[in-house]
Amino acid sequence: MISNGWLLALALCAGLSAGASAEGGKTEVGATACANCHAEKVEAYKRSPHGRSLAAAKDVPFEKSCETCHGPGSAHAEAGDVTAIVNPKKAKDGSAACTSCHAGEKSRMFWAGSVHEKNGCASCHSVHGGEKRLLAKRSELETCTSCHSDVKASLMKRSTHPLRDSFRKGSEGKMACSGCHNPHGSQTEKLMAGRSINDTCYTCHTEKKTPMLWEHGPVKEDCMTCHTPHGSTNDKLLTTRPPRLCQSCHMQGRHQSGTLGQNSVYAVGKACLNCHPMVHGSNHPSGTVLQR
Ligand code: HEC
Ligand code: HEC
Ligand code: HEC
Ligand code: HEC
Ligand code: HEC
Ligand code: HEC
Ligand code: HEC
Ligand code: HEC
Ligand code: HEC
Ligand code: HEC
Incomplete structure (x- = not known):
């Protein structure tokens, strides 16, 4: 040689x-x-x-x-x-080679102490001949799911965010993991890109942020009360299907509790949403019970 x-x-x-x-x-x-x-x-x-x-x-x-x-x-x-010779990927403090230049950049403000810090920059970036953004795998999704295989499995479920097509080479898809997460570290739990989970959701679902005349308590508190982010076997990324979802909180009252017959209007079709479709809140003057 x-x-x-x-x-x-x-x-x-x-x-x-x-x-x-x-x-x-x-x-x-x-x-x-x-x-x-x-x-x-x-x-x-x-x-x-x-x-x-x-x-x-x-x-x-x-x-x-x-x-x-x-x-x-x-x-x-x-x-x-x-x-x-130093191979930054193997070296104990290999990321120092990167942070010497990439310091003080806004998107990496919370790198120090973040969950990915100990993996090092080279766990996601391949400096020599990497793909777009020097990512190690042919797309962001493949880079992330090479470790987070459980998330990859979730993306195959019936209801998901439009992430799957981003697996293709060079494809940006409609969105990627970084639409919601900052892989470099964040002030928020679970590496959320926004200041909270809800704020992150609002960046795209802005209509859910607008103040409503009749608010639905749990919505402004935490979208994750009813939704799961990566994938669900239920429609609309729901954690559980109505009526059960609703009944987990609404068990008192005339019609919302009890065993609902199979053909009951409270259980068929959209169940509770048959009459209370405005589950995220209503702006109708008489939408008090989220019915319009
Ligand atoms: C005499 C030939 C030769 C020269 C000159 C040379 N290398 Fe290497 N290098 C090798 C061989 C052989 C290996 C081991 C096989 C491989 O990884 O390609 C290697 C491996 C490496 C590795 C990987 C080490 C590891 O632990 O994984 C790095 C990094 C590297 N070289 C950087 C450099 C740099 C930077 C220079 C110039 C300053 C350089 N090499 C010059 C032959 C050379
Ligand atoms: C000597 C300074 C320096 C070092 C060391 C350095 N970078 Fe960079 N890096 C830069 C500059 C300057 C750019 C901007 C390039 C541009 O915008 O065209 C950049 C761009 C990048 C990009 C974006 C590429 C793109 O397609 O937009 C990535 C990712 C990156 N660096 C990762 C790393 C990693 C990982 C390391 C450590 C292994 C590292 N850098 C080490 C200076 C450096
Ligand atoms: C967990 C995976 C992961 C790790 C670890 C990681 N990055 Fe990134 N990085 C990404 C992804 C994904 C993008 C593309 C985000 C986008 O397109 O907005 C990116 C983009 C970048 C960019 C270009 C856009 C920007 O944010 O400025 C730079 C520069 C960069 N990374 C540097 C680094 C450095 C330096 C380190 C280590 C201190 C590092 N990255 C560690 C996943 C990672
Ligand atoms: C911006 C920082 C940076 C620069 C500049 C850089 N390298 Fe590397 N190099 C790395 C990192 C990080 C790795 C670990 C593997 C990876 O991320 O691709 C690496 C790995 C290597 C390897 C090991 C083989 C492999 O693929 O893992 C060799 C050989 C090498 N570099 C040679 C060079 C040579 C020659 C140059 C100059 C042309 C150079 N490097 C410039 C950061 C750098
Ligand atoms: C080299 C493996 C590896 C890669 C690649 C990787 N991660 Fe991670 N990630 C980890 C480890 C290890 C943890 C911490 C342990 C755990 O919770 O599984 C973690 C944790 C997380 C967490 C949870 C943070 C918390 O506070 O609980 C999120 C979110 C995350 N990663 C997103 C991403 C995204 C997005 C990408 C791609 C840009 C990515 N990861 C790429 C290894 C990786
Ligand atoms: C629509 C926004 C969104 C997208 C896109 C997204 N995530 Fe998440 N992710 C979240 C939220 C919100 C949480 C926190 C869930 C909780 O706390 O219940 C989370 C949690 C995580 C966790 C922590 C462990 C867990 O499952 O709770 C990992 C790891 C993770 N995401 C990785 C990824 C990867 C990899 C991708 C890309 C394939 C991705 N995420 C895409 C919103 C998203
Ligand atoms: C980067 C933009 C973006 C962010 C951030 C985002 N979403 Fe989405 N969301 C979308 C897109 C795009 C769709 C698909 C819309 C369509 O198909 O018409 C979608 C669809 C949905 C759906 C319907 C899924 C289905 O099966 O029809 C729900 C529920 C949802 N998002 C909840 C959330 C929650 C909760 C968060 C915060 C954790 C969030 N989204 C963050 C872009 C985003
Ligand atoms: C109390 C439970 C609950 C909470 C909390 C909740 N949602 Fe929903 N969400 C639902 C239900 C039920 C559906 C299905 C509606 C339908 O099928 O008509 C839905 C559907 C959606 C859809 C798809 C249809 C549409 O309305 O665009 C999006 C996007 C969505 N939710 C985003 C969010 C966001 C963002 C948050 C947090 C701000 C949130 N949801 C909080 C129950 C909830
Ligand atoms: C995490 C708990 C929780 C879940 C799940 C939940 N709600 Fe609620 N809901 C509340 C709270 C808290 C209020 C406001 C306090 C009150 O008036 O009872 C409320 C208010 C309502 C109201 C207005 C009641 C009134 O008196 O003004 C309706 C209607 C309603 N929810 C329907 C639903 C439906 C339909 C679902 C399922 C899609 C659902 N809720 C899921 C907690 C929940
Ligand atoms: C056939 C239409 C219909 C269905 C289906 C329905 N509701 Fe109602 N709901 C109403 C009407 C009308 C009101 C207001 C009048 C009243 O007091 O009964 C109401 C009121 C409520 C209230 C306000 C408190 C109260 O008791 O007045 C809650 C909470 C509620 N519904 C939850 C639910 C839940 C949970 C389900 C699913 C198990 C559900 N509803 C299914 C029509 C319906």
């Missing part, structure tokens, strides 16, 4: 840049030296968003590029000793 000719060139190169940054006796040798054994990586880097923008901005000239993330490579470049 290694020819004597370029080993010599390598030695020369290492010698020339010996004055550059050193770490435990290691020095920087430059990208041209890496290219001797990792030509594909070098080409991929040149085409990647990092290669294009950093070199163009002269922030990290090509020769310095590899070792910005991998550290000084002289010891490794001698014969390819893998223990003598």
Whole structure:
């Protein structure tokens, strides 16, 4: 794999840049030296968003590029000793190579201490020749569900958000996991992108946010009281089907409780919603019991 000719060139190169940054006796040798054994990586880097923008901005000239993330490579470049080079994916604090530049960015404000921090940036991003946004898999959905397989299973249920078609390569689909989650960390539980679960839902379902003349208590409190986010065997992502769903809270009263006969108007069709369709609230002057 290694020819004597370029080993010599390598030695020369290492010698020339010996004055550059050193770490435990290691020095920087430059990208041209890496290219001797990792030509594909070098080409991929040149085409990647990092290669294009950093070199163009002269922030990290090509020769310095590899070792910005991998550290000084002289010891490794001698014969390819893998223990003598940093692989950020395997290194204990591998993400430091990324956060040195990607610090203070709004979307990653809550990275430190977030659930994904210990997996590292490289668990979702593949810096060399990654897909769009440098994601490790061909779509965001595949990247996320490679670990969250239970969520993938939910997406196959009868009622879901329109996420499934985003599994195709390059497809953005109608939405993705990041429509609701911030994978980089969030102030909110469950990595919600919004300030709360409800606020996240409102970003798309804005009509549910509007104040109503007659509100339905649980709706403004937490959408998850009646819905499940990823998939349900019931229509409309409901956790349980009416009338049972409604009866979990409404057991007092003339008609809402008790064993409802199979053909009862309280149980067939949309059950309680036959007469109370405005379950998210009503703006009708006489919609007091959410009937219009
Ligand atoms: C003499 C040939 C040679 C040179 C020059 C060389 N490498 Fe390597 N490198 C290898 C071999 C062989 C491996 C192990 C097989 C593989 O992963 O491709 C390797 C592996 C690596 C790995 C993976 C280590 C791991 O633990 O997974 C990284 C990162 C790496 N090289 C970076 C670099 C960088 C950066 C440079 C330039 C500073 C460089 N290499 C120069 C031969 C070389
Ligand atoms: C922005 C940071 C960054 C830069 C710049 C960078 N690498 Fe990497 N490199 C990584 C990360 C992170 C990994 C771990 C695997 C992954 O995420 O793709 C890696 C993995 C590798 C590997 C191991 C093989 C593999 O696919 O896992 C080699 C070899 C390598 N890089 C060589 C290079 C060379 C040569 C350059 C310069 C052209 C370079 N890298 C520039 C971050 C970087
Ligand atoms: C030397 C500074 C620097 C380092 C180190 C660095 N980045 Fe970047 N990164 C940038 C810049 C600048 C951009 C903006 C590129 C653009 O907008 O075209 C960028 C863009 C990105 C993007 C967005 C790409 C896109 O398609 O929009 C991702 C993802 C990313 N970096 C991940 C990483 C990861 C993961 C690491 C660590 C392995 C890392 N970066 C290390 C400077 C850096
Ligand atoms: C759990 C998976 C995951 C991890 C871990 C992760 N990212 Fe991301 N990242 C994503 C996804 C998904 C996107 C695309 C989001 C979008 O398109 O809005 C993204 C987008 C980005 C972007 C471009 C858009 C933006 O938000 O600026 C950058 C830069 C980036 N990530 C850097 C990083 C860095 C740096 C780390 C580590 C500190 C990291 N990512 C860790 C999943 C991840
Ligand atoms: C490398 C594996 C891995 C990948 C890839 C990954 N995650 Fe995670 N994720 C985890 C682990 C580990 C946890 C914490 C343990 C748990 O709750 O399962 C977690 C937790 C979560 C949580 C729950 C947070 C909480 O507070 O309970 C959400 C939401 C999440 N991930 C979303 C995503 C999204 C969205 C993506 C894709 C952008 C993604 N994950 C990619 C491993 C991964
Ligand atoms: C419509 C918004 C939405 C979308 C899209 C979405 N999630 Fe969630 N996710 C949520 C909400 C809300 C919760 C919190 C559920 C709760 O607390 O009951 C959650 C919880 C989670 C959890 C924590 C464990 C659990 O099941 O409670 C993981 C992991 C997760 N989501 C991963 C993903 C992945 C991966 C994707 C993309 C395939 C995704 N989510 C898409 C809204 C969404
Ligand atoms: C990124 C935008 C977006 C966010 C955020 C979002 N949704 Fe949706 N939601 C949609 C789209 C798009 C549809 C499909 C509409 C259609 O098919 O007409 C949908 C459909 C639904 C449906 C009907 C499902 C069915 O089977 O017909 C329910 C229920 C729902 N969303 C609840 C929620 C809840 C609860 C949240 C917050 C956890 C939420 N949505 C967050 C975009 C979003
Ligand atoms: C008290 C239970 C309950 C709560 C809480 C609730 N929903 Fe619903 N939701 C329902 C029922 C029942 C349906 C089915 C209506 C139908 O089939 O006519 C539904 C249907 C939907 C639909 C699809 C039909 C439509 O109206 O657009 C969306 C979207 C939706 N809900 C979003 C939300 C959001 C967002 C929240 C939180 C702000 C929320 N829901 C809170 C019970 C609830
Ligand atoms: C998590 C508990 C909960 C669930 C589930 C629930 N509700 Fe309610 N509902 C309430 C609360 C709390 C009120 C407001 C307090 C009150 O007046 O009883 C309310 C009020 C109502 C009212 C107006 C009553 C009045 O006197 O003004 C109707 C009608 C109603 N709900 C129907 C339904 C239907 C239909 C469903 C099923 C789709 C349902 N509810 C599911 C908690 C719930
Ligand atoms: C055939 C139409 C119809 C169906 C079906 C129906 N309701 Fe009603 N509901 C009404 C009417 C009309 C009122 C207001 C008049 C009254 O006091 O009975 C009402 C009132 C209510 C009230 C306000 C408190 C009260 O007792 O007056 C609640 C709560 C309620 N319904 C819940 C439910 C639940 C839960 C179901 C499903 C098990 C359901 N309703 C099914 C017609 C219906």
